[in-house]
Amino acid sequence: MNDAHHYSIRALNPAAHLFEVRLTVAKPDPAGQVFDMPAWIPGSYMIRDYARHVVAIRAEADGVGVMVKKLDKSRWQTDATDRALTLILEIYAQDESVRGAHLDNTHAYFNGTCVFPMVVGQEDVACKVDILAPEIPEAKSWRVVTSMNRDGAEPYDFGAYVAEDYAELIDHPVEIGNVAIGEFEANGIPHVLAIRGHTRADMARLCHDLQTLCSYHMKMLGAPRDLDRYVFLLYAPGTGYGGLEHRWSSSNVCHRDYLPIRGDDGVSPEYRTFLGLVSHEYFHLWNVKRLKPAAFTPYDLTQEAYTSLLWVFEGITSYYDDLALIRSGLISQADYLELVGQIATRVNRGEGRRRQSVSESSFDAWTKFYKQDANSPNAIVSYYAKGALIALSLDLKIREETDGRVSLDDVMRACWAKWGETGEGMPEGGFESVCAEVSGLDLGDFFDASVRGTGELPLEQLLKGHGVSYKLRRAKSRDDKGGVSAEEDKLPAVWLGANLAMQGGKAVFTSVANGGPAEHAGVSPGDELVALDGMKADVSGSDSRIRRYRPGDKSTLTVFRGDELLTVKLKWAEAPADTCYLQVDTDAKADASQRRESWLRKQ
DSSP, rough: OSSEEEEEEEEGGGGGGGEEEEEHHHHHHHHOOOEEEOOOOOTBBBOGGGGGGEEEEEEEEEEEEEEEEOOSSSSEOOOOOOOEEEEEEEEBBBBOHHHSSEESSSEEEEEEHOOEEETEEEEESSEEEOOOOOOOOOGGEEEESSSSSSSSTTSSEEEEEEEESSHHHTTTEEESOEEEEEEEEEETEEEEEEEEESOOBBBBHOOOOOOHHHEEEHHHOOOOOOOOOEEEEEEOSSEEEEEOSSEEEEEEEEEEGGSOBBBSSSSOHHHHHHHHHHHHHHHHHBBBBTTBBGGSSOOOOOOOOOOOHHHHIIIHHHHHHHHHHHHHSOOOOHHHHHHHHHHHHHTTGGGGGGTOOOHHHHHHHHIITTSSSHHHHHOOOTTTTTHHHHHHHHHHHHHHHHHSSOOHHHHHHHHIIITTTOOBBBHHHHHHHHHHHHHHOOOOOHHHHHTTTTTOOOOHHHHHHHTTEEEEEEESTTOOOOSSOOGGGSSSSSSSSSEEEEEEEEEEEEEEEESSHHHHHTTTTTTTEEETEEOOOHHHHHHHHHOOOOTTTTEEEEEEEETTEEEEEEEEEEEEOOOOEEETTTTHHHHHHHHHHHHHHHO
16 A cells, blocks of 8 residues: 555644644645545535635645645645655634534544545545544543544554545544443444443443344345444534434434433433434445435535435435334334324424425535525425435335335335445436336326425325324424324414524524414514513413414514514414324224234334
């Protein structure tokens, strides 16, 4: 590997959140080497312009300075040299998300997209990385956790690591600090769970449950040929939630109190949320990291990569993440039905589902889904949430119309064999064609209505055919996530048609629903709620106040818009039945009950 690109990274100044990155290129371009920082990170479809965090850059060859010229927002070019060229960068790292890089006196974390420039024209060259220990007293006990292959470094230690090429280099996030480590095997493959954060989590329980979950996923699709290790990186702060997939690992953030401690029995709703998160990221091992749309094969990280298939790669993953929990035996049937009801509730409450299809949502992720504003609930639909419901509907439809001979599982296995194992990208119409081929059904009308259209999904009918009742009710309060039943006579009769949140100690309208009472009254997002019918109002007390009104009642709302005090007249309207919950149909016919058990049984 004499011609490999040699990277090194060290904590230059943890208090100032500065990394120093050095990159030595053995054979730079004779015309002047160009370097490029990625504009986005795979799995998060928004231009983030990571070059903006570069605060200083210089180059040298054999200790002699080489001129560096900036070409555009993310590229630099050095003067020509026939000697080994070293680029030195200082990079600001103060982003604690799973998409960024962060450095302080307590830990270091980075994604390669944030800190490692690309050697343009030499992207396929192997990369060696020296991860250097910080020169601060706090770092004496720090360990290094990454899925990157070691090249001399001891396990969980600083030292030399290696990647096959640049694409692999940036696919290994790195956590450095005081981390708790658990190890287990799934399908004979070593797995690691590394937790950062002040937590009393039961590591043995976590490893046992993750082993169960990972083994189920492996059984369904088979272990990828190049999967010889896997690392779950988990940051467990006092607030936060999210994850990002990688080929041999995932970065996850979850509230520390969601994790079980010793003595905990069963699966709490919070722990169930954590399990769903890691299940989602793990399923991405297959769906999107290896089985990818053609638009991502290979990734072009300099600009947007458009595809209408994100609903396949995120929506179907969002279907299987919770389904894996029941099929692996980690949660009950009632738990699973509650989760599906909550997803359906989220979709039902967005008027945007009537305006944007999931195909359009996928394509416009770069400018709409990842750049949401106050009107987004009225204008867009989530390709995650509605995509999951489409996957559920498709699965149930195929099962029922083939008398149980075929399911979405079979479709995914066929897609994996066709595109995942071969490394070829799925064409835009590929998923639909495989569905028809595997099932033998004409599903064109279904895809026209559900994927390319904005019609309501036939969930009620499909679930009924599987012995499950689909029911709707009014919301109990602004915190009602759905998924469970409620006594009708205790539900509010009216709704405001707007969302409120505390911002800077003020009750602020964050969004206003199209066609709702607040919009008709003239309320705008950003207005501060001052009083309702002449009495002071805030977010915490709004639910109880609303219960006092009936459809047709009239009120006055007093708001601040900027520094102007306004009073508007509001007419209360009947609250919509948009909150979903599912129940096992005890009166279902035997064949419907049998289909339900085949769909949900432990595997």
